Amino acid sequence: MLTLDDTDRAILRALSQDATLSAGALGRQLGLSQPATWRRIKALTESGALAGRRLILDHAALGFGVTVFLGITLATKGRVSLEDFERAVSAIPEVQTVQHVLGHYDYRLRVVARDLPDFERVLRRRIMTLPGVGNVDANVLLSEDRRPGPL
Template sequence: MMELDEIDRSLLRALAEDATQSAGALGRRLGLSQPATWRRIKRLQEVGIIAGRRLDLDKEKLGFGVTVFLGIKLATKGLVSLEAFERAVTAIPEVQTVEHVLGMYDYRLRVTARDIADFERVLRRRVMTLPGVGNVDANVLLSEERRPGPL
């Protein structure tokens, strides 16, 4: 694991706030030159600490007003069942995240839909027909108070 100094940690915090900042702007903020800042960013990318940059879209303004978390318990377990389920579920565009978890369920999915009727269509026609699906539990997101931030 790479050792991070305070400048690296400050750089990561600044990028987590706004990944669109230029190396020059970040350097001015951290007291570094633009080339020195760019070298640090490049190094953090090369070792995999910065795995990518994402665009944060407003789902509601794009017409997706419902988010549902699904707990999926597979009816059968085994390497073939897990791989078949994962391959099939990642092909559903409404499924935003797939998390293999330990506990009451085998998987936790974050599903985004236009409305409840659209979610019901996704659930009935796509999720419930996936290979190995047993029990499904749904929790509708009412509000999200804290957005993911820096570690």
């Protein structure tokens, strides 16, 4: 397991709030030099603790007003490989996340659409036609109060 000190945790916390911070700006914020900050960011990246930086899009502002969580149960687990299903579902642009889960469903998907008729089109024409899809359970997102952030 990776051992992090207080400075490493402060760097991760700051970058999780604003991943666009430069090493110089981050160093000034934390009282470190730019080279020392850069070396720590590099070490965190090489260790796997920092696995990349993401841009968070505002789906509603971009015209995607509906988010639906789908629980997918595969009908024929033995006939269709999980990799085939994952590859096919990952190719659908409206599918934002694909999670292989243990429990009632085999997969959990986060799907965005412009509106409910658009979601119905994606569901009928793209998701229900995927290899091995059996049962599908949908939950429409009403609101979201917290986005993923620092641990």
